[in-house]
Amino acid sequence: MADFKIVISDPETKNDKKIKCKVISTEEVNVLQGEKEGKALPIAKINEKTHNQIGSPQFITIQTEKEGDKKEKIKVHFKAVIDNKTPDNVIYINKEIAEKFGKEEFDGEVYRAKSFQINMDQSRASSLVNMKIGEQFDGTIIGLPELKLRITGGSDNSGFPMRSDVLGGVKKKILLSGPPGYYPAKPGERRRKLVRGNLITPDIVQINTVIVRG
Known part of the structure; x- marks a missing residue:
C-alpha cells in the first residue's frame, strides 16, 4: 500500500487577505518530527495583533518571490502559534524550513491557508x-x-x-x-x-x- 496524501481544505477561507510581513528564522522555533518528509506541518510564531489582521486562522501560508532571472513564487503552509513576544508584522519560523525560501530572513506576505497537504x-x-x-x-x-x-x-x-x-x-x-x-x-x-x-x-x-x- 502506497503512502497516503491527505489534502485538507478550510471552508472558512472565503478571501485570502494578505498582509506584508518580515519572516525571520530562529532556533527558538523547533523542527517537528516528520516535517522534512511532509508528515508534519511546520510551526510559525505570530503575535495576536498580526494574527487578527488575517482573520485569526489556524493555518497560514507564507509567500515570497525567489530572486533570479525568472521570478518564482514560493509558498509554504504553517500551523499558526500565538506568541506575543513576536513583534508586529513579524513571523518566526525554524531554520530548516527557511531553506525552502532560500533565505534566513526575508520580506513576504502572509494569509489564511486555503488548503494544505x-x-x-x-x-x-x-x-x-x-x-x-x-x-x-x-x-x-x-x-x-x-x-x-x-x-x-x-x-x-x-x-x-x-x-x-x-x-x-x-x-x-x-x-x-x-x-x-x-x-x-x-x-x-x-x-x-x-x-x-x-x-x-x-x-x-x-x-x-x-x-x-x-
Missing part, C-alpha cells in the same frame, strides 16, 4: 481504509488533534477519482456529465469514464478532506 505513512494510513466519502475522522492520526475532517473524495495510484455516487471499493466505467472524473467541453456533453467508488481501498493514494467545525 499532509503525507501519511502506511502504518497510519491503514486506519482510513474502508472509510467512505462523507465520513469523518479525527485529525490526531495526522498530528493535528484539534481537527475533525470529513472525507470529500480522493484518487487512486493511477489518478482515477473517487465518486460518492459509485458504491464500494470498485473501479468501473460510468457515463459522466461532470466532475469528478470528467469536465465537459460544452453543456450537456457526456462521456464514459473510469472512476473509483466511494470506499477507500489500499489503492487510494490521495484523500481529499474538509475541516469540520461546530
Whole structure:
C-alpha cells in the first residue's frame, strides 16, 4: 500500500487577505518530527495583533518571490502559534524550513491557508481504509488533534477519482456529465469514464478532506 496524501481544505477561507510581513528564522522555533518528509506541518510564531489582521486562522501560508532571472513564487503552509513576544508584522519560523525560501530572513506576505497537504505513512494510513466519502475522522492520526475532517473524495495510484455516487471499493466505467472524473467541453456533453467508488481501498493514494467545525 502506497503512502497516503491527505489534502485538507478550510471552508472558512472565503478571501485570502494578505498582509506584508518580515519572516525571520530562529532556533527558538523547533523542527517537528516528520516535517522534512511532509508528515508534519511546520510551526510559525505570530503575535495576536498580526494574527487578527488575517482573520485569526489556524493555518497560514507564507509567500515570497525567489530572486533570479525568472521570478518564482514560493509558498509554504504553517500551523499558526500565538506568541506575543513576536513583534508586529513579524513571523518566526525554524531554520530548516527557511531553506525552502532560500533565505534566513526575508520580506513576504502572509494569509489564511486555503488548503494544505499532509503525507501519511502506511502504518497510519491503514486506519482510513474502508472509510467512505462523507465520513469523518479525527485529525490526531495526522498530528493535528484539534481537527475533525470529513472525507470529500480522493484518487487512486493511477489518478482515477473517487465518486460518492459509485458504491464500494470498485473501479468501473460510468457515463459522466461532470466532475469528478470528467469536465465537459460544452453543456450537456457526456462521456464514459473510469472512476473509483466511494470506499477507500489500499489503492487510494490521495484523500481529499474538509475541516469540520461546530
